[in-house]
Each structure stands twice: as C-alpha cells, then as structure tokens.
Amino acid sequence: MKIYKDFSKGNKVTLYNGDCFDLLKTIPDDSIDLVITSPPYAMNRSYEKASDDVNTFIDQHKLLLPEVNRVLKKGGSICWQVGYFVENKVIVPLDVHIFNIIESLNINLDKEDKFYLRNRVIWSFGHGLNSKLRLSGRHETILWYTKGNEYDFNLDEIRVPQKYPGKTHYKGPKKGELSGNPLGKNPTDVWDIPNVKANHVEKTVHPCQFPIAIPQRLIKALTNKGDTVLDPFNGVGSTGVATIIEGRKYVGAEIDKEYYELSKNRFKDIQKGTIRIREDKPVLKPNKKSKVAIKPKHFL
Numbered sequence: 664m665k666i667y668k669d670f671s672k673g674n675k676v677t678l679y680n681g682d683c684f685d686l687l688k689t690i691p692d693d694s695i696d697l698v699i700t701s702p703p704y705a706m707n708r709s710y711e712k713a714s715d716d717v718n719t720f721i722d723q724h725k726l727l728l729p730e731v732n733r734v735l736k737k738g739g740s741i742c743w744q745v746g747y748f749v750e751n752k753v754i755v756p757l758d759v760h761i762f763n764i765i766e767s768l769n770i771n772l773d774k775e776d777k778f779y780l781r782n783r784v785i786w787s788f789g790h791g792l793n794s795k796l797r798l799s800g801r802h803e804t805i806l807w808y809t810k811g812n813e814y815d816f817n818l819d820e821i822r823v824p825q826k827y828p829g830k831t832h833y834k835g836p837k838k839g840e841l842s843g844n845p846l847g848k849n850p851t852d853v854w855d856i857p858n859v860k861a862n863h864v865e866k867t868v869h870p871c872q873f874p875i876a877i878p879q880r881l882i883k884a885l886t887n888k889g890d891t892v893l894d895p896f897n898g899v900g901s902t903g904v905a906t907i908i909e910g911r912k913y914v915g916a917e918i919d920k921e922y923y924e925l926s927k928n929r930f931k932d933i934q935k936g937t938i939r940i941r942e943d944k945p946v947l948k949p950n951k952k953s954k955v956a957i958k959p960k961h962f963l
C-alpha cells in the first residue's frame with residue numbers, strides 16, 4: 664500500500680506531514696465524502712501552545728469550517744468529536760462553539776451547501792480523572808452534520824444486538840413473529856465505547872487518541888466503499904485505520920512528525936495483519952479469574 668504525501672483524487676491513502684490548512688488548499692472543491700476529526704482544544708498537550716485557550720479553538724474553527732465545507736461533496740457529512748475546555752474550575756462544552764460557528768457560516772451558504780445537524784452523539788466511557796469538585800466527566804460529544812438535505816445513512820451497517828433478540832409479538836396479527844429487527848437495533852445517539860487509556864490494546868504514545876470503533880461506525884453508516892474520508896487532525900491515524908479497513912480512501916494531515924510516522928506504521932500493520940484493534944463491543948466479557956473482579960475482604 665503506497666502512502667502519498669500530496670493529495671490526488673485517485674490515491675488510496677494520502678498522509679500529509681504538516682498543517683491541515685496547507686493540505687486543504689491542495690484539495691479541489693467537492694472532493695471529500697466524510698470528514699471525521701477530533702481537533703486540538705487547548706488541553707496543554709505537547710502539540711499545543713501554552714497560550715492556547717478557547718479563543719484559539721474558536722478562531723481556528725472559524726477559518727477551518729468554511730474550508731471543510733468547500734472540499735466536502737454535497738450530501739457528504741462531517742463528524743466533529745470534542746469534549747470540554749476546563750479553566751479555573753469552569754467547564755466550556757466545545758460543541759456549543761462548533762454549533763455557533765456553523766450557524767454563522769450557514770448564513771452565507773446556499774441551501775444545498777449549508778450544514779444540517781443530524782445527531783449530537785454522546786460518547787460515554789468508563790475511565791478518566793476523578794473530580795472532587797464536581798461530577799467526574801465521563802462523556803464527550805460527536806456532532807454529525809450533512810452538507811445539504813439529501814444524504815445516505817446506512818443504518819443496517821451499524822445495528823447492534825437487540826437486548827432480547829428472540830422476543831416476539833405476544834398478541835395481534837403478528838403474534839409469534841419477532842418483534843425486533845433481526846439485524847439488530849439502532850445504536851442510538853449514546854455510544855458506550857471504552858476510551859483509549861493505558862491498558863487499551865490500541866494505545867500508542869499519543870495522549871488523546873480516540874478508539875478506532877468510533878470512526879469505524881461513522882464510516883460504515885455515512886459512506887460507501889471507495890468513498891473518501893478526511894481527518895485534518897490525524898493524530899496517530901485512528902480515522903485512517905478505520906477508513907482503510909472499511910475499503911474507503913483516506914486523506915489525513917498531522918503536524919507532528921512522530922505521530923505522522925506512527926500513523927504510517929499503523930497503516931502498514933493493517934496489511935501485515937498485525938494492527939491492534941479493540942472490537943466494537945460495549946463491554947468486555949467479565950473474566951472471573953481476574954483479581955480485579957473479586958471484591959477485596961475489607962470492602963465488606
């Protein structure tokens with residue numbers, strides 16, 4: 664699998680080591696089917712400046728979202744995964760800012776180019792910092808918008824098992840027939856998917872990867888084979904891994920050389936069959952032999 668540095672429509676994989684704005688300039692209008700990303704949001708990470716704050720995030724998105732709209736095809740989707748900015752014990756939900764920026768952007772767009780919000784997915788996870796000052800944060804959000812009002816949504820691709828798969832209608836003309844869809848149920852807008860912490864099989868040196876299961880669900884639902892997926896903040900390529908596995912074309916930009924190189928290795932691992940992925944299951948099967956599953960005596 665060849666990994667191209669510069670964008671061209673026919674490339675199966677393009678990975679640009681540099682600023683996403685420079686990559687975007689090279690992408691023609693109406694080239695991309697889906698954008699999935701988790702942007703930096705002033706969390707004091709190594710790839711951010713100490714002076715970055717919520718205004719840095721807002722200013723960057725005011726420039727970025729019009730460019731994303733330009734490169735996106737009509738009927739395409741964007742999925743923006745963000746959490747909260749925290750300062751002086753005050754939390755700021757960043758998706759509210761994305762929403763406001765898109766509302767302003769829409770004012771100057773034609774009807775068929777406007778972004779329309781379809782879902783605000785709550786991504787919940789079990790692990791994180793424990794707070795003594797407020798409830799411990801255990802969710803972030805994903806805003807899913809489409810460009811224009813006509814779009815594909817492949818629900819059957821992302822159905823999850825029914826709670827009671829064998830349940831039947833107990834009366835009426837359908838008595839005895841299955842009452843739920845045999846393909847499974849709609850996964851809803853609340854996704855319980857473990858975040859990538861120390862023991863997660865997908866963990867790399869990157870401080871804030873999202874699990875491959877997130878872009879994988881979005882790609883299956885919102886694109887078809889051969890479509891093109893863009894992540895302007897590639898990180899260690901979790902969107903790219905999901906994209907390649909699902910047989911779509913990938914375009915990513917990553918400013919940090921180390922994460923760029925790591926992404927290339929992960930993409931090559933797919934071909935070698937050595938890529939490490941946690942299957943998209945809400946919880947792992949309980950392991951009775953595990954010491955942490957047994958209640959210590961002093962808890963009685």
Ligand SMILES: C[S@@+](CC[C@H](N)C(=O)[O-])C[C@H]1O[C@@H](n2cnc3c(N)ncnc32)[C@H](O)[C@@H]1O
Nearest residue numbers: 682683710872873896898899900901917918919
């Ligand atoms: C929140 S992380 C994304 C992690 C990614 N979702 C993953 O699972 O690996 C944001 C990434 O954006 C990169 N980045 C920051 N500013 C950038 C820019 N202007 N252009 C391209 N990449 C940038 C950072 O180095 C960081 O790796």
